[in-house]
Amino acid sequence: MKQINPFSLEDTIVANVTPLVPSAVSIVRISGKKALDIGKTISKKDNIEPRKVHFVRFYDQNENLIDEGLLIYFKAPNSFTGEDVVEIHTHGSVPVVKRIIDEAINLGARFAEAGEFTKRAFLNGKIDLTQAEAIAQLIEAKTSTASKIAVNILEGKLSEQINNLRKVLLNLITLIEAELNFPEDVEEVDIEHIQKEIEKVLSQIDRLISSYKKGQIYTQGIKLAIIGRPNVGKSSLFNALIGYERAIVSEYQGTTRDFIEENISIKGIPVKLLDTAGLRETNDTIEKIGIQKTKEKLEEADIVIFVFDASEGWTKEDKTLYEEIKQKKPIIVGNKIDLLLDKNHRNNIIKDIIYVSSKTKQGIPLLEEKIFERLNVKEDIGDEIYINFRHYKALEKSKATLESSLKNLEMLKNQKEILMLDIQEAEKHLEEIIGEITTEDVLGNIFSNFCIGK
Ligand SMILES: Nc1nc2c(ncn2[C@@H]2O[C@H](COP(=O)(O)OP(=O)(O)OP(=O)(O)O)[C@@H](O)[C@H]2O)c(=O)[nH]1
Ligand SMILES: [Mg+2]
Structure with missing residues (x-):
């Protein structure tokens, strides 16, 4: 049997996007290099234009009619996953959906792992890690407020705030680095400026950290x-x-x-x-x-x-x-x-x-x-951000590093290399939140909690 790396980006993946229950309409999604060819073969249609809804018939390999329905092709990189994606809308019949999936597998796709479509969207740079998590959170949301919390993050509001904080720290790093590399040409960085900027970042981090507990009330209850x-x-x-x-x-x-x-x-x-x-x-x-x-x-x-x-x-x-x-x-x-x-x-x-x-x-x-x-929570959260446990942990680490730099600022004034390393470390923890740096463990944790087809 062929050994398949479960998360290889080379594979074309297929799954039902809608649950396998009798319903009005079901959707099967195929993503990857073979998606278009599979779509063409199943529908026996050659000219499939991107972003157009095609009304077609679906056939198995023995030319038996499976169903009629809609086929939409999203050409890479303009799709959810950033790859070629074909969506097949059939009648919501469980055997029809299974036959379509079987056909796609016959034609070279494999069944997707939980969260694999979203993982690809992340790996292909379509969304960052906070947005990937927000998709799972949105699907899991049990109340309208919990869904609003997820949507705010999905909109990129948390990433925006984190990136603003990173920018402040990166600016400090650049200033210090310039001073260290060109001590003759560059003026010494004003330590009061560094202090003010770190304090600014810390107060924003505190605000985000305090949103964690409240967010838990809305989402966990x-x-x-x-x-x-x-x-x-x-x-x-x-x-x-x-x-x-x-x-x-x-x-x-x-x-x-x-x-x-x-x-x-x-x-x-x-x-x-x-x-x-x-x-x-x-x-x-x-x-x-x-x-x-x-x-x-x-x-x-x-x-x-x-x-x-x-x-x-x-x-x-x-x-x-x-x-x-x-x-x-x-x-x-x-x-x-x-x-x-x-x-x-x-x-x-x-x-x-x-x-x-x-x-x-x-x-x-x-x-x-x-x-x-x-x-003691609001009924309408507006566009407020509520972070999750992973964000909370990363922010705590960033905060601890910055606080220790602030405390030792007098001493670090003359040891700018160490100060710079501290600020770099604090910035790295912020990067973890949006997923600029991540490990396979972290990704495995996040995406294994998704449902199949997402
Ligand atoms: N008039 C009136 N009777 C009530 C009201 N609430 C409960 N009762 C009556 O009080 C009695 C006890 O009610 P329960 O709800 O079983 O009381 P409980 O506190 O759960 O009792 P335990 O399970 O034994 O601890 C029942 O006969 C109810 O019909 C009320 O608001 N008005
Ligand atoms: Mg009782």
């Missing part, structure tokens, strides 16, 4: 646990927040034993909502296990909702329990407000309570508002 005594209406509140009767609700204490999770979105933020077993002293073995799990979930939660029964008031048990968990700064929710006739009663309890009725849904939007407020 948060965990929100509902905690409280038995029967206060935790499961009812859980159901009210997710919008359907998922958790069992009953008038018996200790109804919920195992915790239940459900994913929701609050103003575009993915929220993993957790209903837990009511906390109380009990001899019931199963309930005890549930309570232990509740305590674990409490630790993991980013935000805790502490529920009490407002119709009963803030009882001694509520107070004891609250004291136990207050370090998590819970949002306190008084439930069953529909049963509360004496409205003045509310003011007698602690401040900052959200009153709701899980039964009538009164107060639920306000609670969602409060949860969102706690996250």
